[in-house]
Amino acid sequence: MRKNQWRVAVMFLAPYGILFGIFILLPVLYGFFISLHKWHILAPRPEFIGLRNYKLALADDLFRIAFVRTLFFVAMVVPVGNALSLLLAVGLNQNYRGTTFYKVAFYMPVVMSVAVIAILWTWIYSAEFGLLNYYLSQAAAFGHNLAPSVFPATLKPQWLNSPATAMPAIALMSIWWGAGGNMLIYFAGLKNIPRELLEAAEMDGATPWRRFWTVSWPLLRPTTLFCLVMSVIASFQVFGQTYILTGGGPYYSTLTIILYMYQQGFGLYQLGYASAVGYLLFAALLVFTLIQFKLLAVKQ
Amino acid sequence: MSRRGALILLILGALCLICGCGQKRASHKNGVVHLEFWNGFSGPDGTTMERIVREFNKLHPDIQVRMQIIPWGTYYDKVTLGLAFGGSPDVFVVHADRLPEYADRSALYDMDELIRSDSISAADFMPRPWNAGNWKGVQYAIPLDCHPIGLYYNTKLFEKAGIVDDAGRAKPPTNLAEFVDAAQKLTIDSNGDGAPEQWGYVFTWFRTNYYTYLSQFGGDLFTADGRKPALNSPQAQDSLDLMRDFIYNRRFAPSPEGQDAWIGFLTGKVAMALEGIYMLSSMESQEDLHFAGAPCPVFGKKPGAWANSHMLVMPADSDPVKREAAWKFIKYLSDNSLKWAEGGQVPVRRDILESPEFKKLTVQHEFSKQLPYINYMPSSISLNQALPFFDAAVEAVLCNIKPASEALAEADRRIGEVMSRQ
Structure with a gap:
């Protein structure tokens, strides 16, 4: 590149580069620096302790619990959420009437903030006054009249108050919340598939099912990779849902890594320890992302 | 909030700093001392406190208290950041069970001298709430109330x-x-x-x-x-x-x-x-x-x-003129804690507890019978x-x-x- 091209390039990059440097790069590096210290927010001087925070976090059974619970969440949300997004996108791609309405309807939750969504769903999940349990107990009562031995008279599961159901309930809510986002990306991916390929397959007598699996699905691979990587990262960072709905309970069953980090950093003001937890999550995410690239990347 | 939204806010914040919004407000202009008073009374108790503050401001033209209510959920984060990095209020409320954290890290003003030079003393208060304001032998707070x-x-x-x-x-x-x-x-x-x-x-x-x-x-x-x-x-x-x-x-x-x-x-x-x-x-x-x-x-x-209490405290590094004004304000709140109690609190001043006006507040009066044996959570950082x-x-x-x-x-x-x- 010629010299003044460099100058132009730098000038174009500068506005973003400076902000990126100040607000993302520096805090990230500073966070690593903090993680090497024992640092209560009110302490006059942080004490350098090397990698001790990392050692403590790895030995901390709550950190391990948080990690496992987060994995559980990811394992529910990523496959089901992506399958649902793809299904919705395929449906929207059929050129039915009124798809614009459905596009907007499915996308609507994505636009809402997590606080709104979470509070909305507390009223759906509430055991005593919740919408979900209202219909469940109506259904149970109906069944009970027909076959009293099979159906209970009332059915009111404590969705968010029982360790067995709390995390799946939060996962369900998150899937509903996020499905619209990936739906649009899959939809764009489907629109990018050359029509002539699909038509050729149709001429050869392929069923719609066959057309999808042998033409659309392989060509969607870059889209799938993108959606998977992004949703794995986003789901590992789940925070708002558990923070608002359960606060990590009951009995740590919805304690997620970012929530644990937040509790350490802001409830307990252990800045060094919280930063170390954040960096451990970063390391785990890096590994997961690399694995996905390895497995799914399109060979050039 | 999206990353972009956060960036915009940060830029606005930076501009604000450059333009001087972050400058320390003049604390005493034309002989009037301005005090910042923080608490987390975001419920009906906030209205009661606002009324008391208004009355204080009317009675003391030379001291003007500005109250800021921050809901308890985020209150301590804000107070802690203020104490750690500047911008703390002149008088604020901490719960008795949070006091040691701040006292132990020298963030609070030692009130012993002020108490000694004044008419107020430990004997005016019920002992348990009073002692909740003590950390390692130093009195850092005046209890406003007790809520068992x-x-x-x-x-x-x-x-x-x-x-x-x-x-x-x-x-x-x-x-x-x-x-x-x-x-x-x-x-x-x-x-x-x-x-x-x-x-x-x-x-x-x-x-x-x-x-x-x-x-x-x-x-x-x-x-x-x-x-x-x-x-x-x-x-x-x-x-x-x-x-x-x-x-x-x-x-x-x-x-x-x-x-x-x-x-x-x-x-x-x-x-x-x-x-x-x-x-x-x-x-x-x-x-x-x-x-x-x-x-x-x-x-x-x-x-x-x-039980727990709302404790009135000052930051360790307050300026002497403000400190004197803040002390007056703290005493006023304590003297008028009957009004505060009406909103659903138990006062801790002996004179108020024995007053006939207080006995008319039946529920508060019933709960106050527990004052001799109430249990604060242990004093510990x-x-x-x-x-x-x-x-x-x-x-x-x-x-x-x-x-x-x-x-x-x-x-x-x-x-x-x-x-x-x-």
Whole structure:
């Protein structure tokens, strides 16, 4: 590149580069620096302790619990959420009437903030006054009249108050919340598939099912990779849902890594320890992302 | 918020700093001292406090107090950041159980000198609330109030169940036997489906309920020297088992329902609850609720009730002119704590407690009978770190997730680990 091209390039990059440097790069590096210290927010001087925070976090059974619970969440949300997004996108791609309405309807939750969504769903999940349990107990009562031995008279599961159901309930809510986002990306991916390929397959007598699996699905691979990587990262960072709905309970069953980090950093003001937890999550995410690239990347 | 939104906010913030919004406000202009007063009174108590502050400002033209209410949920984050990085208020409120954290790290002003040179003294206050403002022999705070929990009971349901005294008025239980008897009579399952329509008792806030039971059984969260956790004790186990018993064996309390529990009491579906005096205004605004207050029944070996206080404090590095003004303001709040008590608090000044005006506040007066033996959570810089484990253990037991012995041993171990990390 010629010299003044460099100058132009730098000038174009500068506005973003400076902000990126100040607000993302520096805090990230500073966070690593903090993680090497024992640092209560009110302490006059942080004490350098090397990698001790990392050692403590790895030995901390709550950190391990948080990690496992987060994995559980990811394992529910990523496959089901992506399958649902793809299904919705395929449906929207059929050129039915009124798809614009459905596009907007499915996308609507994505636009809402997590606080709104979470509070909305507390009223759906509430055991005593919740919408979900209202219909469940109506259904149970109906069944009970027909076959009293099979159906209970009332059915009111404590969705968010029982360790067995709390995390799946939060996962369900998150899937509903996020499905619209990936739906649009899959939809764009489907629109990018050359029509002539699909038509050729149709001429050869392929069923719609066959057309999808042998033409659309392989060509969607870059889209799938993108959606998977992004949703794995986003789901590992789940925070708002558990923070608002359960606060990590009951009995740590919805304690997620970012929530644990937040509790350490802001409830307990252990800045060094919280930063170390954040960096451990970063390391785990890096590994997961690399694995996905390895497995799914399109060979050039 | 999206990353871009955050960036825009940050840029605006930076511009604001450059333009001088961050400059320290002139503290005393034209002989008027301006004070910043922070607290978390975001409920009806905020209105009461605002009225008191307004009256103070009217009476003291040379001191103008500006009150900022920050909901408790984010209050301590803001106060801590202010104390750590500048921008702290001139007078603020901390709860008694959070005071050691700030006092131990030299963030609060030592009030001993001010108290000595003034007419105010420890003898004017009830000893327990006063001592809650003390850390390692230094007085850092003046208690504004005390908010113990006590027994709220629905008088209408009591009368209907025939739990009355000789005059035919609802009679609150005072000990375990009376309590169990009343709670069982008040639990009514009229259609016999196993899910009572009316419950005798409900656990609302686990922390305050359990700490009351625990204290009455003679247990505590930490050992007496405050160096180790003490939850792995027979007292801790017995008291938690008793609470569990109310739900799963005696079945006069519903299994925990989180947010719905207190609503149950407000709507008359539950006859008794142990809650803080600060709940008073939420009950008074509830139509058709006939209730009264009484000291907590004695479930264990001795009377006891969880309590906390709003403590008035100043930052360590305040300027002398402001400090003098702030001291006047603190004394004014203390002198006028009867007005504050009307909104649902127990005053801690002896003269106010003995005044006939206070005795007219019946619920506050009932709850204040507990002042000689109320139980503050232990004074410790580790308390705030230990409480999440304490809460989780109680939750696990009352939700029938783990037996008390296991949950308490686990909490004890984790608290020990956190304390050794300090």
